[in-house]
Amino acid sequence: MDKDATQAEEKQNTNLEEVVRQQTVRRNILLTTPALVVLFIAASGPLLVMFLFSFLTPGDYGGVKWEASTQAWFQVFFHTDIFDDTVSIADAHLSILWRSVKLSGLTTILCFVLGFPTAYFIATRPAESRNFWLFLVTIPFWTNLLIRTFAVLEIIRNAGVINSFLLAIGVIDAPLDMLYTDTAILLGMTYVYIPLMILPIYASLERFDFRLVEAGYDLYASRLKVLKRIIVPLIKPGVIAGSILVFIPSLGAYVTPRILGGGKNLMLGNLIELQFGQGRNWPLGAALSLTLLAIVMIALIFYVRSAQRAGAGKDS
Amino acid sequence: MSEKNAAVLIDKAEKVFGKDSDRVVALNGVSLTILENEFFTLLGPSGCGKTTLLRLIAGFEQPTSGRIHLHGKDISYLPPYERPVNTVFQNYALFPHMTVAQNVSFGLEMLEKPRAEIDKTVNEMLKLVQMEALRDRRTDQISGGQQQRVALARALAPHPKVLLLDEPLSALDYKLRKEMQIELKRLQNETGITFVFVTHDQEEALTMSDRVGVMNNGNILQIGAPHEIYDHPSERFVADFIGDTNFLTAKITSRSDELLTIKLSSGIEISVSAGNEVVGKDAVTLAIRPEQTTISNSVESTELQGVLRNIVYIGTDTHYHVGIDDESLFTVRVQNIHGRQQNFEIGQNVGINIDSNMVQVLKD
Numbered sequence: 008m009d010k011d012a013t014q015a016e017e018k019q020n021t022n023l024e025e026v027v028r029q030q031t032v033r034r035n036i037l038l039t040t041p042a043l044v045v046l047f048i049a050a051s052g053p054l055l056v057m058f059l060f061s062f063l064t065p066g067d068y069g070g071v072k073w074e075a076s077t078q079a080w081f082q083v084f085f086h087t088d089i090f091d092d093t094v095s096i097a098d099a100h101l102s103i104l105w106r107s108v109k110l111s112g113l114t115t116i117l118c119f120v121l122g123f124p125t126a127y128f129i130a131t132r133p134a135e136s137r138n139f140w141l142f143l144v145t146i147p148f149w150t151n152l153l154i155r156t157f158a159v160l161e162i163i164r165n166a167g168v169i170n171s172f173l174l175a176i177g178v179i180d181a182p183l184d185m186l187y188t189d190t191a192i193l194l195g196m197t198y199v200y201i202p203l204m205i206l207p208i209y210a211s212l213e214r215f216d217f218r219l220v221e222a223g224y225d226l227y228a229s230r231l232k233v234l235k236r237i238i239v240p241l242i243k244p245g246v247i248a249g250s251i252l253v254f255i256p257s258l259g260a261y262v263t264p265r266i267l268g269g270g271k272n273l274m275l276g277n278l279i280e281l282q283f284g285q286g287r288n289w290p291l292g293a294a295l296s297l298t299l300l301a302i303v304m305i306a307l308i309f310y311v312r313s314a315q316r317a318g319a320g321k322d323s
Numbered sequence: 324m325s326e327k328n329a330a331v332l333i334d335k336a337e338k339v340f341g342k343d344s345d346r347v348v349a350l351n352g353v354s355l356t357i358l359e360n361e362f363f364t365l366l367g368p369s370g371c372g373k374t375t376l377l378r379l380i381a382g383f384e385q386p387t388s389g390r391i392h393l394h395g396k397d398i399s400y401l402p403p404y405e406r407p408v409n410t411v412f413q414n415y416a417l418f419p420h421m422t423v424a425q426n427v428s429f430g431l432e433m434l435e436k437p438r439a440e441i442d443k444t445v446n447e448m449l450k451l452v453q454m455e456a457l458r459d460r461r462t463d464q465i466s467g468g469q470q471q472r473v474a475l476a477r478a479l480a481p482h483p484k485v486l487l488l489d490e491p492l493s494a495l496d497y498k499l500r501k502e503m504q505i506e507l508k509r510l511q512n513e514t515g516i517t518f519v520f521v522t523h524d525q526e527e528a529l530t531m532s533d534r535v536g537v538m539n540n541g542n543i544l545q546i547g548a549p550h551e552i553y554d555h556p557s558e559r560f561v562a563d564f565i566g567d568t569n570f571l572t573a574k575i576t577s578r579s580d581e582l583l584t585i586k587l588s589s590g591i592e593i594s595v596s597a598g599n600e601v602v603g604k605d606a607v608t609l610a611i612r613p614e615q616t617t618i619s620n621s622v623e624s625t626e627l628q629g630v631l632r633n634i635v636y637i638g639t640d641t642h643y644h645v646g647i648d649d650e651s652l653f654t655v656r657v658q659n660i661h662g663r664q665q666n667f668e669i670g671q672n673v674g675i676n677i678d679s680n681m682v683q684v685l686k687d
């Protein structure tokens with residue numbers, strides 16, 4: 008009897024809570040409406056323009072002619088020979104696409120491999136010195152991206168810091184070709200984007216209860232097992248956020264591959280820029296942009312889904 | 324108990340944190356033997372070094388000097404994951420991304436036990452702590468008392484040689500704490516595992532322990548069965564920390580091998596048994612428990628006399644605060660066997676009877 012009464016009371020309480028919660032949600036939506044409207048226009052406006060342009064005909068000197076055409080979308084994936092009109096797969100586009108995805112993926116992995124220990128180091132310092140280390144991580148942001156990229160170039164070029172040093176101490180006879188390679192782009196992008204991996208992982212680690220590590224050790228888990236079974240699963244939100252923050256801008260990177268890839272190792276960003284510039288094919292540029300967007304969306308959905316599944320699998 | 328083997332042997336363990344001016348001595352050369360199948364409690368105020376001592380046994384800290392042996396094996400510098408001991412943490416430290424059952428099986432999985440054995444042990448453990456019904460709940464979906472049970476099951480599942488408990492009941496409310504005290508004692512009996520329990524709660528220590536070690540300032544002051552600690556505290560700190568105590572200073576007037584004759588401030592002489600702690604001293608401190616004294620209207624032939632200053636009724640007992648000669652208050656506790664009695668009035672002269680067998684002569 009008593010139990011029934013308690014249950015009824017509990018039910019009433021949850022009903023009340025539900026009503027209050029709904030009211031709060033409604034009020035919050037109302038308050039955020041102006042911001043949402045601005046965001047929607049600012050974000051979807053340019054996208055709509057791009058979408059429209061991708062179905063038009065290129066103008067003679069850039070720009071677009073207002074004639075509907077699906078030629079641009081065709082050109083994203085296929086190539087028509089200018090002499091005999093034979094149609095083949097657009098190898099150049101696909102290899103650039105593949106390079107973009109590959110380099111972005113590698114950048115993300117490298118950022119995690121280097122960024123996680125860094126974030127762990129900072130999070131395990133005494134509270135008063137953590138801000139100092141975080142400050143060091145953010146210092147590169149004080150300088151323009153272009154200048155930072157040129158700094159990397161200065162370090163790895165043939166007559167640059169590394170090669171001069173190695174030549175001087177006699178380890179090598181001729182300079183190493185590091186510049187204008189995929190590795191150079193990878194290095195540059197990792198350098199540029201690593202703070203975006205460190206900061207969200209640090210935020211997760213800062214909230215992490217390190218007593219759980221002791222509990223793991225106590226239950227016979229080695230350091231590696233504690234890392235794999237306790238720390239990583241619990242800071243997964245930070246790792247996901249960091250990976251997204253690194254992968255997406257890497258995919259659209261323009262400055263870094265331009266300078267360190269030297270124009271021969273193009274990424275999607277450079278290809279798009281080329282269509283709007285020398286290529287004078289705005290519709291193709293627009294179609295390529297939307298392709299990039301699609302890849303990002305697919306990658307995001309795939310990543311979040313798989314992360315959720317991994318999380319759910321551990322829990323059940 | 325003397326024929327039992329030592330489960331944990333701590334030999335002059337010293338632990339110093341920090342350096343130079345920040346130097347803090349947490350443990351001051353502690354030696355201690357904890358026996359097999361024993362429920363041993365380390366009791367002391369916060370900062371006395373009891374948790375540090377527990378962490379040395381668990382392996383989370385390593386001794387600055389001294390040795391720790393577990394069943395005869397030197398484990399002083401082994402990492403915690405190589406020691407066959409498990410800990411129930413003060414905040415439980417359950418893994419929030421795992422279910423109740425996954426938490427309990429974690430240690431067994433790390434020991435790479437076969438799956439069938441893991442499942443069997445997990446079921447046994449969940450049954451032992453009566454948590455079978457909630458095995459698939461996440462740990463943040465269960466109450467504090469239930470989390471406590473899971474933490475116990477998780478620590479007991481790998482069948483440790485010694486179970487370490489770091490103030491595990493301090494987060495529970497009074498009633499639940501009482502239940503868990505009995506529960507812990509039952510678990511210790513059923514599993515036969517050596518329990519080392521750390522607490523600042525004297526009642527917990529007295530209720531559950533086979534033996535208690537009282538700690539202060541990084542030292543162990545006294546080790547003994549709960550009744551020994553309570554009835555025969557060796558020094559003032561122990562007597563003061565555990566239970567209520569009246570302290571009296573008195574003079575030794577004569578001594579034989581086993582008996583001391585002591586003159587109280589009232590001029591009455593009593594004979595008490597004494598060890599060798601008080602050799603060469605004239606003035607001693609006596610510890611007298613309030614419940615081992617009685618109060619009377621007659622001031623004739625009582626060991627102490629004074630003026631009744633206050634009466635405090637606390638349900639089971641009534642406390643009489645009596646101002647004796649030097650105006651310090653002496654507490655007499657009388658059990659309310661016949662309900663509340665009103666035989667005394669504040670301000671009247673009363674006598675206090677002391678059972679000289681229960682008077683304890685302190686070292687300091």
